[in-house]
Amino acid sequence: MDVIARVDLDRKKAVAAVVAAGALAGAGFTQAMATVTPVDRIVPVAATKDLAAAMTAQQQPEAIRTVHSLNTSSETLKLLQAEQIEVQFNVREALKSAEGAYAKRQEAVKAEQARLAAEAEARRPKCVRPAQGSFTSGFGARWGTSHNGVDIANAIGTPIVSVMDGTVVEAGPASGFGLWVRVQHEDGTITVYGHMNTIDVPQGAKVKAGQQIATIGNRGQSTGPHLHFEVWVGGSQKVNPVGWLAARGVTL
Structure with missing residues (x-):
């Protein structure tokens, strides 16, 4: 066998050995994964990111929601106060209007009474007979x-x-x-x-x-x-x- 043929044979043997080794390694990995429990698969937070950063990331949205809730309550209170002020104003204006209308009616009644009294007085005899008989x-x-x-x-x-x-x-x-x-x-x-x-x-x-x-x-x-x-x-x-x-x- 010449040198070239021997080299080619050695190369084929090496490739076959690598393929065989890869197959054995794959079979071993599959078997190992089959024996891993769910607990073994949990990845600690510290293995992926900083713990303080993780906690801050979880708490930050909660803090934002709290501030938003307080702001909403404050705005609602302001709105209710404004509505109350408007209602009180409207009530006062309505009372003033009613009082004004009542006063005008009273004036009209008094004027009518005075007119009727004046007419009655004008019709009333100024001198009469002292007795019938x-x-x-x-x-x-x-x-x-x-x-x-x-x-x-x-x-x-x-x-x-x-x-x-x-x-x-x-x-x-x-x-x-x-x-x-x-x-x-x-x-x-x-x-x-x-x-x-x-x-x-x-x-x-x-x-x-x-x-x-x-x-x-x-x-x-x-x-x-x-x-x-x-x-x-x-x-x-x-x-x-x-x-x-x-x-x-x-x-x-």
């Missing part, structure tokens, strides 16, 4: 004496009213009258009501024309139930009530 005796001489008023007869208890607005200056017993009431009016005139059964107003009372002040009676120097009515102009001058009432649109 029969005219039985006039002003002047009677039975040898002066009769300073007029008489209106009616049943006991018939209402007697003030002929005009005025103030009660006296209410009580009086000589010859039994009981009387005297009312002074704005122009100073005093009207006198006598022989009444009851007195219905106190001294000092303010009365309106047509307001009841007493009832017809038969007290004092009286010939039967009636009202004796006098008019004292200026508080002392006794005049005929018929003419005085007629001048004011009232007839007896």
Whole structure:
């Protein structure tokens, strides 16, 4: 065998040996892996990365979530506070509006009441007849004496009213009258009501024309139930009530 043929044979043997060795090594690795337990396969963290770095990587996202949660709560609180302020403002404005509307309604009601009162006052008679009944005796001489008023007869208890607005200056017993009431009016005139059964107003009372002040009676120097009515102009001058009432649109 020449040199070249021997070298080629040696090369083929070497290649075959390498292949055989590789096959044996592969078979051994496979068998070894088959015997490894799951615990043997766990790779420690320190074998792959720094432990502190691993812990920091795990904690960092949690810290971010916490900050985010606090920020969200703060923003929510601010929003709620803003909404509360707005609600309080709206409530105050609504109350102001309601109060303003109520005040306007009250003013309108008062104005209407004043208007109605003024109309009623304008319609109210300023002078009226002192009592209902029969005219039985006039002003002047009677039975040898002066009769300073007029008489209106009616049943006991018939209402007697003030002929005009005025103030009660006296209410009580009086000589010859039994009981009387005297009312002074704005122009100073005093009207006198006598022989009444009851007195219905106190001294000092303010009365309106047509307001009841007493009832017809038969007290004092009286010939039967009636009202004796006098008019004292200026508080002392006794005049005929018929003419005085007629001048004011009232007839007896």
